Amino acid sequence: MEFDLAYLVRWLPALLRGLSLTVQxxxxxxxxxxxxxxxxxxxxxxxxxxxxxxxxxxxxLIRNTPILVQLFFIFFGLPTLGLTLSLFASGVLCLTLWAGAFQIENVRGGLAAIAPGLKEAARALGLTQAQYLRLVGLPLAIRVGLPSMLNTCVSVIKNSAYLSAIGIQELTGVAFDRIASDFRAFEMLAVLLVGYLSVVLSLSFAVRLLEHRLQAPFRR
Known part of the structure; x- marks a missing residue:
């Protein structure tokens, strides 16, 4: 089976809508x-x-259970408890809760990497715990944990492909519907590779600019 560019062009608007939903x-x-x-x-x-x-x-809980199970629980399980969400809201909630657990550990690791002397200096200046975290700890923790936070953000983009499992027509959902209907797997899989790669590289480039702006991360 040869690559059919005309077929790809015909379905490009639908794929772009799917990519837009993935990005959102x-x-x-x-x-x-x-x-x-x-x-x-x-x-x-x-x-x-x-x-x-x-x-x-x-x-x-989040780190030790599959994200697909979490997605199914939110979309199929929560309605039995009286909470029904839309497809899009269910997908965003799942990705948010999954990534939030990892971001907590990323930021906590950044806080742990801050030299103890800075916290002692903050206390000597009369800063409360909350003021230390807001003015000193968290800004430095973000600088230290930026690479790991980026990795989690990249994983969010890649894991958004799971949203197709509950019927969300994001990029993967649109592509696999076309594969199931027309059996044009090569074209659709090529679009998936290019689409996700372009989004991830764009995010990585933006974070690299942010890292450069923040200069070298704080170290002990």
């Missing part, structure tokens, strides 16, 4: 997961009673 879901999940990471890591480092244990349990 991934972008929202990345944004919300970073917020979860910053808040969750702060709670764990501050050892807030009860909440820190809940955050730790959440991290272990």
């Amino acid at each position: 879901a991934s972008a929202l999940a990345v944004l919300f997961s970073i917020v979860i990471g910053l808040v969750g890591a702060s709670i764990r480092v501050a050892k807030v009673p009860v909440l820190s244990h809940i955050i730790a349990a959440y991290v272990e």
Whole structure:
């Protein structure tokens, strides 16, 4: 079977819509997961009673179960508890919760890498724990943990392909529907490779610019 460029051009608008949906879901999940990471890591480092244990349990639950099972639980399981979400909302929630658990550990690792002397200096200046985290700890932790945070963001984009399992017509969903209907696997798989590669490389380039702007990461 030869590569059919005309077939690919015919389905290009649908594939671009799927790619747009992939980018939208991934972008929202990345944004919300970073917020979860910053808040969750702060709670764990501050050892807030009860909440820190809940955050730790959440991290272990997400890190030790397959993301596909998590997606099915959100989309098929939550309605039995009275909470019904749309396809898109279910997908974004799944990606957010999955990435949030990893971002918590990324930020927590960045906080652990900060020299103890800085925390002692903050205390000597009269800063509270919350002020230390907001003004000193978290900004430095982000600089230290930026590479690992990027890896999690890249994984979010790649894991967005799982959303096709519940019927979301993102890039993978559109491509596999075409494969099932027309048996043109080569063209569709080529689009998947190029599509995901272009999004991931664009994100990586943006983060590299951010790293350069922040200069060298803080180290002990």
